[in-house]
Amino acid sequence: MSQTVAVLDIGKTNVKLSLFDQGRLLWEKSTSNRILPGPPYPHEDVDSAWAFFVGALSEAARAHEIGALVPTAHGAAGALIGASDLALPVMDYEFPEVEQIEPDYAKIRPPFSESLSPKLPAGLNLGRQLACQKWRCPDLFVQAKHFLTYPQYWAWRLTGVVASEITSLGAHTDLWEPRQGRASSLVKGLGIGGLIPPLRRAFDPLGPIKPDIAAATSLAPETQVFCGVHDSNASLLPYLISREGPFTLLSTGTWVILMCVGLSLGQLDALDDTLANVNVLGQPTACGRFMGGREYAVIAGDGGNPDLAAIERVIASGAMALPCFSGQGGPYARTKGVIRGEVAARDRTALATLYCALISDLMLTRMGATNGDLIIEGTFAGNLVFCQALGTLRPKQRVFAAQDAAGTARGAAMLAHWPPAYPIAAPTPVPAVSIAGLGAYRDAWTARINLIAR
Known part of the structure; x- marks a missing residue:
C-alpha cells in the first residue's frame, strides 16, 4: 500500500486537501469554506465542502497513489446524524442567537473546575450548540442517532463508521473532564450519553472508504480512513x-x-x-x-x-x-x-x-x-x-x-x-x-x- 496520506483539513475560513509522503508535501488544493444563512440557523455548507473533497481526491488520485485518509477540523463544530444523513445542519459557531439559551444552559454547564472549558461567546462551546439544537429544534433533534465531533463527521462520511475522539471532545466543548478523562456532567444533564459513540484514538483506522467513494474518486477500495484529530x-x-x-x-x-x-x-x-x-x-x-x-x-x-x-x-x-x-x-x-x-x-x-x-x-x-x-x-x-x-x-x-x-x-x-x-x-x-x-x-x-x- 502506498505511504501517501491525504488530509482533509476543515478550517473556519478554508477547506483544503493535502497529500504527504513521510512528511513531505506533494500536492494541495483549497477552497473557501461557506456558511449558509439557514433555516434553522446559519450553518456549514457541508455539501459544498464534500463536493470539493471528492473532486480534489479524484484529481489528486490521477497523479498520486493515495494509501490513507485523515480528517482534521476546528473544535467548535459537531454533527448530529440520523439514520443516513444529518439530522440537523452543522451550526456556525459565530451564530450569536445561541446565547439566548444561556439562562437555562448555565444551570447545567459544568463548573470550570470540572471541565476546564471557559464560557465562550456564541457557539464556541460545543455543548451550548447542542443545547440550542435540542431545545430550539426538538422535532429534528429527536431524529439524531449519533453526535460526532467535526473530524469524525468527515471520517463517518468516508467510511460509514461512527466514533468519538478525545482531542475534539476535549476542545472547550464543556462535554469533557480533562483531568479525569471522561465525559462531563453536561452529557448527563443534556441527556445525550446515548448519542456519543465509543472513543477511538486519533490514529486508529476506522476502516476502508465506502465503495461509492472509491468509484467516484478512483481511490483503491482498501484505502484506510483514520479517526482524525482536532486541528x-x-x-x-x-x-x-x-x-x-x-x-x-x-x-x-x-x-x-x-x-x-x-x-x-x-x-x-x-x-x-x-x-x-x-x-x-x-x-x-x-x-x-x-x-x-x-x-x-x-x-x-x-x-x-x-x-x-x-x-x-x-x-x-x-x-x-x-x-x-x-x-x-x-x-x-x-x-x-x-x-x-x-x-x-x-x-x-x-x-x-x-x-x-x-x-x-x-x-x-x-x-x-x-x-x-x-x-x-x-x-x-x-x-x-x-x-x-x-x-x-x-x-x-x-x-x-x-x-x-x-x-x-x-x-x-x-x-x-x-x-x-x-x-x-x-x-x-x-x-x-x-x-x-x-x-x-x-x-x-x-x-x-x-x-x-x-
Missing part, C-alpha cells in the same frame, strides 16, 4: 513526539492557540480564556486562545508584515491598539477594540504585530508559561518581527519559527503511520534583537488595559 492538536503533534516539555507552541491562523506542554493547570482562569485541551495521548494541555489572525486583519487593513523600523516608529509614537477587535477569544473578548493615538497607514501592520505579540505575552504570563522554548507555527511564523518582538518581551525563552503553511495538515498526516519513523523537521531559531522602547511600551499598554473591566 490545533494536529499542529502540536510534531513537537509532542520530538521534544520534552516544558515548551509552548503558538499555532497561528484565524485563531492563535497557545499550547503549553508540561505546564501545570493550576493557573488556568476562565476569565482569561485559558483552558485545558487534551492531546492525542489523552494528556491535558494548558492552553490559551485569542482570535489573533482576525484581529490582525482588522487592525492592519490591507495586511502584510512590517519591518523592524516600522515597529520602532509605532513605539516612539505611543499609538496603541487596545483589545478586543474580534468580539470573541482572549481575556478581553467582551470589550470593544480601540486604537489610541495616531498611526500612519503604512505602519498599521506594525501596530497589529505589536498588539498580537503583547496579547500573546500577556496570556503566557498569566498562565505561568515562563520556561521552555516558544515555537511559532502558521501565519505568524512568517512575520519575523512578531517572532522577534515576542522574543524581546520574553528574553528568558528561546523563540523558534516553523514557517510551514501546511503544519496542521502535516501533523494530521502523521496519524496514518503512528508514531512516524521518519525524521521531524526542526523549527528555525529566531535571532534575538533589541527593540528600542518595547519594555516601556508594554508597561504603558498593560496599564491601559488594566483599566478595562473583564
